[in-house]
Amino acid sequence: MTNKYDIEEIYSEPIQAFTIWMKQSGYTEATRKEYKREVFDYLSSLDELPVQQAGKLHVVSFLVSKQESAGDRTRNRTLSAIRSFYTSLIDFELATRNPALEVKKSKTEKNKIPVYLEEQELKKVLTYVEGRFRDRNLAIFLLMGYCGLRVGEVHRLNLSHFKKEKGTLEVLGKGRKWNEIPLPEMVVDVLVKVAEERIQPYSSKEEAFFVSQKGRRLSIRQIQKIAAQVFDAFKQDHPQMTDMRLSCHKLRHSFATMLLNNNVDIRVVKELLGHASIETTMIYTHINDEQKRSAMTTIEIPVI
Structure with a gap:
């Protein structure tokens, strides 16, 4: 995988667009930080492939690699970050499609009863x-x-x-x-x-x-x-x-x-x-x- 500094250089324009888009869209500082970290990991997995050329297979492959050490909730959060990333690129005319929208979220999380105190x-x-x-x-x-x-x-x-x-x-x-x-x-x-x-x-x-x-x-x-x-x-x-x-x-x-x-x-x-x-x-x-x-x-x- 490519290191962080190389990622910032190779994908500088998409990263900048995503950063601006999240702030403009009203994302909280904590969410922006978390989503940016997830997207950095995703971009690293692309091995310098232009984001416009990445497809559903690349997104799914990355999610599967993450799922080995994390649960469905983490997978869904990662998928949300990648979806938002591509949405920002489309908004700034840096991409024409969102491959992450073709990937379904895990249903396990939806069936989970929230933990609560009586x-x-x-x-x-x-x-x-x-x-x-x-x-x-x-x-x-x-x-x-x-x-x-x-x-x-x-x-x-x-x-x-x-x-x-x-x-x-x-x-x-x-x-x-x-x-x-x-x-x-x-x-x-x-x-x-x-x-x-x-x-x-x-x-x-x-x-x-x-x-x-x-x-x-x-x-x-x-x-x-x-x-x-x-x-x-x-x-x-x-x-x-x-x-x-x-x-x-x-x-x-x-x-x-x-x-x-x-x-x-x-x-x-x-x-x-x-x-x-x-x-x-x-x-x-x-x-x-x-x-x-x-x-x-x-x-x-x-x-x-």
Whole structure:
């Protein structure tokens, strides 16, 4: 495979076009970085073949090589990156077709039930948020677990996005789309306290709501690390949860499942989650064992 520096020279124009296109299209910094890394690997596999000459076989061959060390979810993300790459080239008239569109996504991911915490389990997790920055970290957990925010959305929050008087939060989601979220009263109280106790930022221009110990915007990786530490402490006291892969996004899954279990209209859940399509929200409409048992108790069997 060709090294990174050769790739940048050989495919400089397509890479530049893709970089500009992603930024213009409103992709987040994290997505741009991830997609660019995936595309670099793909271009390396082409062995200097012009991107316009690559076809479905080249895309599939690359995905198969990746799949040996990764699952369907990773494969689908890689395919999405390559599709976006060719879309950008077509947009800038550097290519005429998108061979990645001819490749189907894995169906396994669509059938996978999201991992989530039951409402009582989520309450227990909150009790493990401790330490010097407890209020700040508790606010982060509340926003993800009880308001459905993505970790990137928590990271991007500014002080001005919190509307104390209205009790709402303006959230910048995927595709640079804004979504106004009504906040539970308890969450408003916690956010007010966090804003008052906020660490003085290193830069006077820093507007981040959540600030690190060093006075900078709390990064996505730092937020994930905070969550991981809380989950580890929780699992130590709940060994039955040891094998459960908990993460920031699982808190969002828990929020969506909690709303649907409380019979909230799926269209409302879609808006609160900031989904572009209701099909995305549908993955949370799984039925748990308790609901199955409850349904069976409604059946009256005659005495024979």
